[in-house]
Amino acid sequence: MPVDQLSTTFAALADPTRRAILARLTSGEASVTELARPFEMTLPAVSKHLKVLERAGLIARGREAQWRPCRLKAGPLKDADEWLERYRRFWEESFDRLDEYLGEIQKREKKYGRNTFQKKEDQNGRDK
Amino acid sequence: MPVDQLSTTFAALADPTRRAILARLTSGEASVTELARPFEMTLPAVSKHLKVLERAGLIARGREAQWRPCRLKAGPLKDADEWLERYRRFWEESFDRLDEYLGEIQKREKKYGRNTFQKKEDQNGRDK
Numbered sequence: 001m002p003v004d005q006l007s008t009t010f011a012a013l014a015d016p017t018r019r020a021i022l023a024r025l026t027s028g029e030a031s032v033t034e035l036a037r038p039f040e041m042t043l044p045a046v047s048k049h050l051k052v053l054e055r056a057g058l059i060a061r062g063r064e065a066q067w068r069p070c071r072l073k074a075g076p077l078k079d080a081d082e083w084l085e086r087y088r089r090f091w092e093e094s095f096d097r098l099d100e101y102l103g104e105i106q107k108r109e110k111k112y113g114r115n116t117f118q119k120k121e122d123q124n125g126r127d128k
Numbered sequence: 129m130p131v132d133q134l135s136t137t138f139a140a141l142a143d144p145t146r147r148a149i150l151a152r153l154t155s156g157e158a159s160v161t162e163l164a165r166p167f168e169m170t171l172p173a174v175s176k177h178l179k180v181l182e183r184a185g186l187i188a189r190g191r192e193a194q195w196r197p198c199r200l201k202a203g204p205l206k207d208a209d210e211w212l213e214r215y216r217r218f219w220e221e222s223f224d225r226l227d228e229y230l231g232e233i234q235k236r237e238k239k240y241g242r243n244t245f246q247k248k249e250d251q252n253g254r255d256k
Contacts, residue, residue, distance in 0.1 A: 010141040075219060078219040087150070087209075090200055091203060
């Protein structure tokens with residue numbers, strides 16, 4: 001079982017229904033009944049998801065007995081985003097390498113003509 | 129069990145050891161033995177975490193029989209980052225509201241003097 005806050009946040013996000021609930025809450029507060037509507041889920045099933053989100057600090061619930069509106073709390077998402085931040089250069093580097101590779105192909109095409117690779121492919125086809 | 133890619137990614141990140149392994153791989157490829165060293169964990173325990181990361185597409189492993197170096201694959205982290213992106217305005221809004229509140233306090237301090245709030249607090253203290 002995860003104990004640290006970041007693990008709790010990521011575990012709460014590891015479910016499409018819970019992510020959809022958070023997405024719904026970006027347009028404002030909602031009751032459990034309102035949140036349950038698009039999912040064709042029972043209220044207890046939705047309540048279970050809300051409890052996971054509440055424990056992770058991703059939503060807060062009003063204290064009114066009948067209508068306990070849920071609202072988004074983005075703080076833990078900010079921490080998750082900060083954790084991901086340091087990996088950004090790795091996916092950006094991958095794109096840089098792809099750019100480099102495409103640049104290399106274009107240079108070769110210019111030098112040897114567009115059909116160089118096509119001919120090579122045809123040859124490979126014949127080898128089979 | 130999560131089935132969609134984003135859920136698999138978040139589930140893989142919901143563990144401090146797995147996040148530490150990814151952090152280690154930001155400084156280059158490493159073998160299982162090297163990865164296990166800082167954790168005082170058995171090799172099978174580390175291998176289990178590596179399997180979760182590999183299934184989530186967050187690492188790739190070399191094919192050499194003896195030394196199967198692990199390397200970081202940042203693609204799924206980019207998708208997770210893009211998902212978080214649309215929540216950014218919510219934590220930024222929270223900071224805006226805090227800024228607004230602090231600005232309001234400073235304005236009042238300027239108008240009524242710094243001790244206004246202190247006096248109020250003292251009064252509350254006496255009420256108890």
